[in-house]
Amino acid sequence: MEELFQWNLNDLDIKEMISINNEILNLDREEINDIVSILKYVNCTDKQIRNILIANPNYLSRCKSDVIDLIKKLKELNINDLNELFDSNPHFLNKDVFEIEDYIKNEISNGKVLNDIIDELVSNPFIIDEMGVL
Amino acid sequence: MLKEYLISYGLDESIVNRVKNDRYTEKRMLEKAVIIHVHLHELGFSKEQILIIINKFPRIYWCTKERINEKIKLLKEFGFNDNEVLFTCTSNPFIFNYSNENILEKINYFISIGLTKKQALNTLCMWNNSFFRTKLYVENKVNYLMSIGFKKDAIVKMIKTNPSIIWNSFYQRMEQFKKLGYKENEVVKMHSYYSNLHAITLDSIKKKIEEIESLGYINSEVIKMTVSLPHLFSYGTYSIKEKLLFLRTLGLSEREVKKITLVNTDVISYSIETIASKINTFKDLGYSNEKIKYMILDFPSILNSSIESIKEKILYLRSIDLEGVVMSSPKDLIQSTDLTKARYEYLKNSGVVITMDNYRELFLGNDAFKNKYGITKAELIKLYGKNNEVKQELKKEGE
Numbered sequence: 001m002e003e004l005f006q007w008n009l010n011d012l013d014i015k016e017m018i019s020i021n022n023e024i025l026n027l028d029r030e031e032i033n034d035i036v037s038i039l040k041y042v043n044c045t046d047k048q049i050r051n052i053l054i055a056n057p058n059y060l061s062r063c064k065s066d067v068i069d070l071i072k073k074l075k076e077l078n079i080n081d082l083n084e085l086f087d088s089n090p091h092f093l094n095k096d097v098f099e100i101e102d103y104i105k106n107e108i109s110n111g112k113v114l115n116d117i118i119d120e121l122v123s124n125p126f127i128i129d130e131m132g133v134l
Numbered sequence: 135m136l137k138e139y140l141i142s143y144g145l146d147e148s149i150v151n152r153v154k155n156d157r158y159t160e161k162r163m164l165e166k167a168v169i170i171h172v173h174l175h176e177l178g179f180s181k182e183q184i185l186i187i188i189n190k191f192p193r194i195y196w197c198t199k200e201r202i203n204e205k206i207k208l209l210k211e212f213g214f215n216d217n218e219v220l221f222t223c224t225s226n227p228f229i230f231n232y233s234n235e236n237i238l239e240k241i242n243y244f245i246s247i248g249l250t251k252k253q254a255l256n257t258l259c260m261w262n263n264s265f266f267r268t269k270l271y272v273e274n275k276v277n278y279l280m281s282i283g284f285k286k287d288a289i290v291k292m293i294k295t296n297p298s299i300i301w302n303s304f305y306q307r308m309e310q311f312k313k314l315g316y317k318e319n320e321v322v323k324m325h326s327y328y329s330n331l332h333a334i335t336l337d338s339i340k341k342k343i344e345e346i347e348s349l350g351y352i353n354s355e356v357i358k359m360t361v362s363l364p365h366l367f368s369y370g371t372y373s374i375k376e377k378l379l380f381l382r383t384l385g386l387s388e389r390e391v392k393k394i395t396l397v398n399t400d401v402i403s404y405s406i407e408t409i410a411s412k413i414n415t416f417k418d419l420g421y422s423n424e425k426i427k428y429m430i431l432d433f434p435s436i437l438n439s440s441i442e443s444i445k446e447k448i449l450y451l452r453s454i455d456l457e458g459v460v461m462s463s464p465k466d467l468i469q470s471t472d473l474t475k476a477r478y479e480y481l482k483n484s485g486v487v488i489t490m491d492n493y494r495e496l497f498l499g500n501d502a503f504k505n506k507y508g509i510t511k512a513e514l515i516k517l518y519g520k521n522n523e524v525k526q527e528l529k530k531e532g533e
Contacts, residue, residue: 016405016408019405020403020404020405020408021365021403023295023329023330026295050440051439051440051442051443054440055438055439055440056400056438058327058363058365058400058403061327061328061329062327063285063287063288063291063326063327064287065285065286065287065288066285066288066323066326066327069285081511084470084473087443087470088468088469088470089435089438089468090438091398091400091435091438094327094362094400096319096323096326096327098319098323099323115501119499119500119501119502120499122499122500123468123469123497123499123500124465124468125468126397126398126433126434126435126465126468129362129396129397129398129399129435130397132358133393133396133397
């Protein structure tokens, strides 16, 4: 858990993160480094990593392979500024590939074209969660 | 004699029949019982632990001291300390009944999928029936989980959290979740994301769904929320209700709170103090309750952003006389300050004055901005990003 301090998180931040996700207490050094290294891989700055971890402590419990698949999917859709996407909506990292695919399928069935769907998704990374809510 | 001895040791009368063995006379059995009691004491087991071991596994009396020692040695070789050895043997004394080969075969399989030696042994020892199962059974279990979409690291994580995933039927669990209205990939996602979920019984899951429904949600909404945040199943209903009521104190109606939590279910995972501190940041920046309410309604996920990041965006907009954007279009706060700054500087240098009348230009989609102004986001950041500002300042100083 000490690994979290390197992201400029203080005791209070970490306490708050644990109150949201107490699984953090059971994570070892390797698990934390592994999952955070994905954020570095998509060029997140230290500040962005800090923001993401504070806003979405549940990210630390995500499976590395699920996050890697999500990133592959987004790159496949030509979404490249992933650091900004995740900084804008840290909870996007909790999505699975099928949720992105379901959203796109649904929008296409509503008559939209893929490029517009992707542009909307990048401009508003919360759009998937807003779907179907009045 | 044997019966009296076992009862005087603290065992129940019924244990006597389970202890008897045709191979041994009563006298021999009594001798063996005394030997085993003394030996277990010498190994450090308390009387309470010995009674638990015998009640779970009366056939311990049929084991030799050598067999018991062999298992203790195995556990120590796998990194268990003295206390862990005592705890493990007490939790699952069936370990004494099986050969090292039988145990190692399964342990090696667990190691091959990514568990450490200690975790593998733990997985085997923390479940009473685990030793009866063959390696093939375990392998089939893992293959089944992978066939329905679990990744290997998710399986390892679930096993580490609670090994019951291997010893219980996930097929039945999946079927029951489907009956509750979940799709297969949703069930896989929820269990991969919240590895402790499989330790929550189906009865508790059903009860929690009903309790959340009683807070004003319909079934499909509860499903949406729990897929997004499966941790909801472990939250107390009272705590969820308290957070919903806290949001109401901002002047939001029940329907509005429902909308916010449907779009942004994660808000329920925050403590009231965290939500309050975010709201106070807006108040410190001069926003009234009414304005804050409007912002949250238009953009529920504003409550998920880090305070520093939101503050930075608002202060930047204030510095360029565009603070009105915060109320006109709170969702635009999604855009990074770096990009807003870069676009603002670029447009200013191109002679486009941005005011509240045309502020939308700053927040166009990337493709739309590129089509209209002929510059990509990457080029903009390169030209006007933070580092570039520093370079320009240095250049000016040099001149």
